[in-house]
Amino acid sequence: MNIHQPRGDVPGRTLAIVEELKGLEGPLLPILHEIQHEFGYVPQDCLPVIARELNLSRAEVYGVFSFYHDFREHPAGRHVLKLCRAEACQSMGGDQLAESAKRLLGIDFHETTPDGAVTLEPVYCLGLCSCAPSAMFDGEVHARVDADDLDALVAEARR
CATH class of the missing domain: 3.40.30.10 (Glutaredoxin)
Known part of the structure:
Protein backbone atom coordinates (compact mmCIF):
# COMPACT_ATOMS: atom_id res chain seq x y z
CA MET A 1 0.00 0.00 0.00
CA ASN A 2 1.36 3.43 -0.94
CA ILE A 3 -0.77 5.56 1.37
CA HIS A 4 1.21 6.95 4.27
CA GLN A 5 -0.12 9.20 6.94
CA PRO A 6 2.36 11.36 8.78
CA ARG A 7 3.37 9.54 11.92
CA GLY A 8 3.78 11.65 14.99
CA ASP A 9 5.58 14.96 14.88
CA VAL A 10 6.31 15.84 11.23
CA PRO A 11 8.74 18.69 11.99
CA GLY A 12 10.49 16.57 14.63
CA ARG A 13 10.86 13.58 12.33
CA THR A 14 12.00 15.93 9.55
CA LEU A 15 14.66 17.37 11.84
CA ALA A 16 15.90 13.86 12.65
CA ILE A 17 16.15 13.01 8.92
CA VAL A 18 17.99 16.26 8.18
CA GLU A 19 20.40 15.67 11.07
CA GLU A 20 21.10 12.16 9.81
CA LEU A 21 21.79 13.20 6.21
CA LYS A 22 23.06 16.78 6.25
CA GLY A 23 26.68 15.65 6.36
CA LEU A 24 26.39 14.24 2.85
CA GLU A 25 27.74 16.23 -0.05
CA GLY A 26 24.68 17.82 -1.66
CA PRO A 27 22.24 16.62 1.02
CA LEU A 28 19.02 18.29 -0.18
CA LEU A 29 17.89 15.61 -2.64
CA PRO A 30 18.65 12.68 -0.31
CA ILE A 31 16.77 14.48 2.47
CA LEU A 32 13.72 15.10 0.26
CA HIS A 33 13.75 11.46 -0.89
CA GLU A 34 13.97 10.18 2.69
CA ILE A 35 11.12 12.46 3.81
CA GLN A 36 8.96 11.22 0.96
CA HIS A 37 9.87 7.64 1.84
CA GLU A 38 8.95 8.29 5.49
CA PHE A 39 5.62 10.06 4.89
CA GLY A 40 4.66 9.00 1.35
CA TYR A 41 4.92 12.64 0.26
CA VAL A 42 6.77 15.78 1.31
CA PRO A 43 4.58 17.71 3.76
CA GLN A 44 4.87 21.44 3.18
CA ASP A 45 5.77 22.08 6.83
CA CYS A 46 9.00 20.11 6.24
CA LEU A 47 10.39 22.67 3.81
CA PRO A 48 11.11 25.47 6.34
CA VAL A 49 12.82 22.97 8.65
CA ILE A 50 15.05 21.77 5.81
CA ALA A 51 15.84 25.34 4.75
CA ARG A 52 16.77 26.39 8.27
CA GLU A 53 18.94 23.36 8.97
CA LEU A 54 20.79 23.50 5.63
CA ASN A 55 21.12 27.31 5.75
CA LEU A 56 19.17 27.67 2.50
CA SER A 57 16.29 29.95 1.66
CA ARG A 58 12.79 28.47 1.60
CA ALA A 59 12.69 29.44 -2.08
CA GLU A 60 15.79 27.34 -2.82
CA VAL A 61 14.32 24.30 -1.10
CA TYR A 62 10.92 24.76 -2.73
CA GLY A 63 12.59 25.27 -6.12
CA VAL A 64 14.32 21.90 -5.89
CA PHE A 65 11.22 20.19 -4.49
CA SER A 66 8.97 21.55 -7.25
CA PHE A 67 11.48 20.92 -10.05
CA TYR A 68 11.51 17.14 -9.64
CA HIS A 69 8.27 15.42 -10.64
CA ASP A 70 8.77 12.46 -8.31
CA PHE A 71 8.21 14.54 -5.18
CA ARG A 72 4.57 14.69 -4.10
CA GLU A 73 2.76 17.40 -2.17
CA HIS A 74 0.01 14.97 -1.10
CA PRO A 75 -0.15 11.28 -0.26
CA ALA A 76 -0.47 8.98 -3.27
CA GLY A 77 -3.24 6.46 -3.74
CA ARG A 78 -2.82 2.77 -3.04
Missing part, protein backbone atom coordinates in the same frame (compact mmCIF):
# COMPACT_ATOMS: atom_id res chain seq x y z
CA HIS A 79 -1.54 2.41 -6.62
CA VAL A 80 0.43 4.83 -8.78
CA LEU A 81 0.05 4.86 -12.55
CA LYS A 82 2.72 6.89 -14.35
CA LEU A 83 2.35 7.57 -18.04
CA CYS A 84 5.32 8.60 -20.12
CA ARG A 85 4.89 12.08 -21.60
CA ALA A 86 8.19 12.22 -23.54
CA GLU A 87 8.26 12.85 -27.27
CA ALA A 88 8.74 9.23 -28.37
CA CYS A 89 5.71 8.08 -26.40
CA GLN A 90 3.65 11.05 -27.55
CA SER A 91 4.44 10.23 -31.17
CA MET A 92 3.25 6.64 -30.66
CA GLY A 93 -0.12 7.47 -29.12
CA GLY A 94 0.81 8.60 -25.63
CA ASP A 95 -1.47 11.63 -25.75
CA GLN A 96 -4.50 9.48 -26.57
CA LEU A 97 -3.46 7.01 -23.87
CA ALA A 98 -3.21 9.81 -21.31
CA GLU A 99 -6.66 11.13 -22.24
CA SER A 100 -8.09 7.61 -21.97
CA ALA A 101 -6.51 7.15 -18.53
CA LYS A 102 -7.89 10.46 -17.31
CA ARG A 103 -11.35 9.54 -18.61
CA LEU A 104 -11.26 6.00 -17.14
CA LEU A 105 -10.11 7.24 -13.74
CA GLY A 106 -12.10 10.48 -13.72
CA ILE A 107 -9.03 12.46 -12.65
CA ASP A 108 -6.21 14.53 -14.14
CA PHE A 109 -2.48 14.20 -13.69
CA HIS A 110 -1.29 14.74 -10.09
CA GLU A 111 -4.68 13.67 -8.74
CA THR A 112 -5.94 10.62 -6.88
CA THR A 113 -9.28 8.92 -7.43
CA PRO A 114 -11.84 9.75 -4.72
CA ASP A 115 -11.67 6.18 -3.39
CA GLY A 116 -7.88 6.51 -2.92
CA ALA A 117 -7.20 3.65 -5.33
CA VAL A 118 -5.07 5.33 -8.01
CA THR A 119 -2.84 8.35 -8.39
CA LEU A 120 -2.14 9.37 -11.99
CA GLU A 121 1.23 10.98 -12.64
CA PRO A 122 3.15 12.08 -15.72
CA VAL A 123 6.73 10.93 -16.10
CA TYR A 124 9.12 12.34 -18.64
CA CYS A 125 10.90 9.22 -19.84
CA LEU A 126 10.98 5.65 -18.69
CA GLY A 127 13.79 4.72 -21.05
CA LEU A 128 11.56 2.56 -23.24
CA CYS A 129 11.50 4.89 -26.25
CA SER A 130 11.75 2.03 -28.76
CA CYS A 131 8.74 0.37 -27.09
CA ALA A 132 6.50 3.41 -26.84
CA PRO A 133 4.12 4.28 -25.38
CA SER A 134 5.18 3.19 -21.93
CA ALA A 135 3.79 3.32 -18.43
CA MET A 136 4.81 2.41 -14.91
CA PHE A 137 2.33 0.82 -12.53
CA ASP A 138 3.43 0.52 -8.91
CA GLY A 139 7.07 0.61 -9.98
CA GLU A 140 6.74 -2.00 -12.75
CA VAL A 141 7.31 -0.75 -16.31
CA HIS A 142 5.00 -1.67 -19.18
CA ALA A 143 5.94 -1.23 -22.84
CA ARG A 144 3.79 -0.73 -25.94
CA VAL A 145 0.79 0.08 -23.78
CA ASP A 146 -2.49 0.17 -25.68
CA ALA A 147 -6.11 0.74 -24.67
CA ASP A 148 -6.56 -2.91 -23.58
CA ASP A 149 -3.41 -2.78 -21.43
CA LEU A 150 -4.60 0.46 -19.86
CA ASP A 151 -8.01 -1.06 -19.09
CA ALA A 152 -6.30 -4.05 -17.44
CA LEU A 153 -4.05 -1.81 -15.30
CA VAL A 154 -7.00 0.30 -14.15
CA ALA A 155 -9.04 -2.81 -13.40
CA GLU A 156 -6.16 -4.23 -11.35
CA ALA A 157 -5.88 -0.99 -9.41
CA ARG A 158 -9.58 -0.98 -8.59
CA ARG A 159 -9.57 -4.53 -7.18
Whole structure:
Protein backbone atom coordinates (compact mmCIF):
# COMPACT_ATOMS: atom_id res chain seq x y z
CA MET A 1 0.00 0.00 0.00
CA ASN A 2 1.36 3.43 -0.94
CA ILE A 3 -0.77 5.56 1.37
CA HIS A 4 1.21 6.95 4.27
CA GLN A 5 -0.12 9.20 6.94
CA PRO A 6 2.36 11.36 8.78
CA ARG A 7 3.37 9.54 11.92
CA GLY A 8 3.78 11.65 14.99
CA ASP A 9 5.58 14.96 14.88
CA VAL A 10 6.31 15.84 11.23
CA PRO A 11 8.74 18.69 11.99
CA GLY A 12 10.49 16.57 14.63
CA ARG A 13 10.86 13.58 12.33
CA THR A 14 12.00 15.93 9.55
CA LEU A 15 14.66 17.37 11.84
CA ALA A 16 15.90 13.86 12.65
CA ILE A 17 16.15 13.01 8.92
CA VAL A 18 17.99 16.26 8.18
CA GLU A 19 20.40 15.67 11.07
CA GLU A 20 21.10 12.16 9.81
CA LEU A 21 21.79 13.20 6.21
CA LYS A 22 23.06 16.78 6.25
CA GLY A 23 26.68 15.65 6.36
CA LEU A 24 26.39 14.24 2.85
CA GLU A 25 27.74 16.23 -0.05
CA GLY A 26 24.68 17.82 -1.66
CA PRO A 27 22.24 16.62 1.02
CA LEU A 28 19.02 18.29 -0.18
CA LEU A 29 17.89 15.61 -2.64
CA PRO A 30 18.65 12.68 -0.31
CA ILE A 31 16.77 14.48 2.47
CA LEU A 32 13.72 15.10 0.26
CA HIS A 33 13.75 11.46 -0.89
CA GLU A 34 13.97 10.18 2.69
CA ILE A 35 11.12 12.46 3.81
CA GLN A 36 8.96 11.22 0.96
CA HIS A 37 9.87 7.64 1.84
CA GLU A 38 8.95 8.29 5.49
CA PHE A 39 5.62 10.06 4.89
CA GLY A 40 4.66 9.00 1.35
CA TYR A 41 4.92 12.64 0.26
CA VAL A 42 6.77 15.78 1.31
CA PRO A 43 4.58 17.71 3.76
CA GLN A 44 4.87 21.44 3.18
CA ASP A 45 5.77 22.08 6.83
CA CYS A 46 9.00 20.11 6.24
CA LEU A 47 10.39 22.67 3.81
CA PRO A 48 11.11 25.47 6.34
CA VAL A 49 12.82 22.97 8.65
CA ILE A 50 15.05 21.77 5.81
CA ALA A 51 15.84 25.34 4.75
CA ARG A 52 16.77 26.39 8.27
CA GLU A 53 18.94 23.36 8.97
CA LEU A 54 20.79 23.50 5.63
CA ASN A 55 21.12 27.31 5.75
CA LEU A 56 19.17 27.67 2.50
CA SER A 57 16.29 29.95 1.66
CA ARG A 58 12.79 28.47 1.60
CA ALA A 59 12.69 29.44 -2.08
CA GLU A 60 15.79 27.34 -2.82
CA VAL A 61 14.32 24.30 -1.10
CA TYR A 62 10.92 24.76 -2.73
CA GLY A 63 12.59 25.27 -6.12
CA VAL A 64 14.32 21.90 -5.89
CA PHE A 65 11.22 20.19 -4.49
CA SER A 66 8.97 21.55 -7.25
CA PHE A 67 11.48 20.92 -10.05
CA TYR A 68 11.51 17.14 -9.64
CA HIS A 69 8.27 15.42 -10.64
CA ASP A 70 8.77 12.46 -8.31
CA PHE A 71 8.21 14.54 -5.18
CA ARG A 72 4.57 14.69 -4.10
CA GLU A 73 2.76 17.40 -2.17
CA HIS A 74 0.01 14.97 -1.10
CA PRO A 75 -0.15 11.28 -0.26
CA ALA A 76 -0.47 8.98 -3.27
CA GLY A 77 -3.24 6.46 -3.74
CA ARG A 78 -2.82 2.77 -3.04
CA HIS A 79 -1.54 2.41 -6.62
CA VAL A 80 0.43 4.83 -8.78
CA LEU A 81 0.05 4.86 -12.55
CA LYS A 82 2.72 6.89 -14.35
CA LEU A 83 2.35 7.57 -18.04
CA CYS A 84 5.32 8.60 -20.12
CA ARG A 85 4.89 12.08 -21.60
CA ALA A 86 8.19 12.22 -23.54
CA GLU A 87 8.26 12.85 -27.27
CA ALA A 88 8.74 9.23 -28.37
CA CYS A 89 5.71 8.08 -26.40
CA GLN A 90 3.65 11.05 -27.55
CA SER A 91 4.44 10.23 -31.17
CA MET A 92 3.25 6.64 -30.66
CA GLY A 93 -0.12 7.47 -29.12
CA GLY A 94 0.81 8.60 -25.63
CA ASP A 95 -1.47 11.63 -25.75
CA GLN A 96 -4.50 9.48 -26.57
CA LEU A 97 -3.46 7.01 -23.87
CA ALA A 98 -3.21 9.81 -21.31
CA GLU A 99 -6.66 11.13 -22.24
CA SER A 100 -8.09 7.61 -21.97
CA ALA A 101 -6.51 7.15 -18.53
CA LYS A 102 -7.89 10.46 -17.31
CA ARG A 103 -11.35 9.54 -18.61
CA LEU A 104 -11.26 6.00 -17.14
CA LEU A 105 -10.11 7.24 -13.74
CA GLY A 106 -12.10 10.48 -13.72
CA ILE A 107 -9.03 12.46 -12.65
CA ASP A 108 -6.21 14.53 -14.14
CA PHE A 109 -2.48 14.20 -13.69
CA HIS A 110 -1.29 14.74 -10.09
CA GLU A 111 -4.68 13.67 -8.74
CA THR A 112 -5.94 10.62 -6.88
CA THR A 113 -9.28 8.92 -7.43
CA PRO A 114 -11.84 9.75 -4.72
CA ASP A 115 -11.67 6.18 -3.39
CA GLY A 116 -7.88 6.51 -2.92
CA ALA A 117 -7.20 3.65 -5.33
CA VAL A 118 -5.07 5.33 -8.01
CA THR A 119 -2.84 8.35 -8.39
CA LEU A 120 -2.14 9.37 -11.99
CA GLU A 121 1.23 10.98 -12.64
CA PRO A 122 3.15 12.08 -15.72
CA VAL A 123 6.73 10.93 -16.10
CA TYR A 124 9.12 12.34 -18.64
CA CYS A 125 10.90 9.22 -19.84
CA LEU A 126 10.98 5.65 -18.69
CA GLY A 127 13.79 4.72 -21.05
CA LEU A 128 11.56 2.56 -23.24
CA CYS A 129 11.50 4.89 -26.25
CA SER A 130 11.75 2.03 -28.76
CA CYS A 131 8.74 0.37 -27.09
CA ALA A 132 6.50 3.41 -26.84
CA PRO A 133 4.12 4.28 -25.38
CA SER A 134 5.18 3.19 -21.93
CA ALA A 135 3.79 3.32 -18.43
CA MET A 136 4.81 2.41 -14.91
CA PHE A 137 2.33 0.82 -12.53
CA ASP A 138 3.43 0.52 -8.91
CA GLY A 139 7.07 0.61 -9.98
CA GLU A 140 6.74 -2.00 -12.75
CA VAL A 141 7.31 -0.75 -16.31
CA HIS A 142 5.00 -1.67 -19.18
CA ALA A 143 5.94 -1.23 -22.84
CA ARG A 144 3.79 -0.73 -25.94
CA VAL A 145 0.79 0.08 -23.78
CA ASP A 146 -2.49 0.17 -25.68
CA ALA A 147 -6.11 0.74 -24.67
CA ASP A 148 -6.56 -2.91 -23.58
CA ASP A 149 -3.41 -2.78 -21.43
CA LEU A 150 -4.60 0.46 -19.86
CA ASP A 151 -8.01 -1.06 -19.09
CA ALA A 152 -6.30 -4.05 -17.44
CA LEU A 153 -4.05 -1.81 -15.30
CA VAL A 154 -7.00 0.30 -14.15
CA ALA A 155 -9.04 -2.81 -13.40
CA GLU A 156 -6.16 -4.23 -11.35
CA ALA A 157 -5.88 -0.99 -9.41
CA ARG A 158 -9.58 -0.98 -8.59
CA ARG A 159 -9.57 -4.53 -7.18
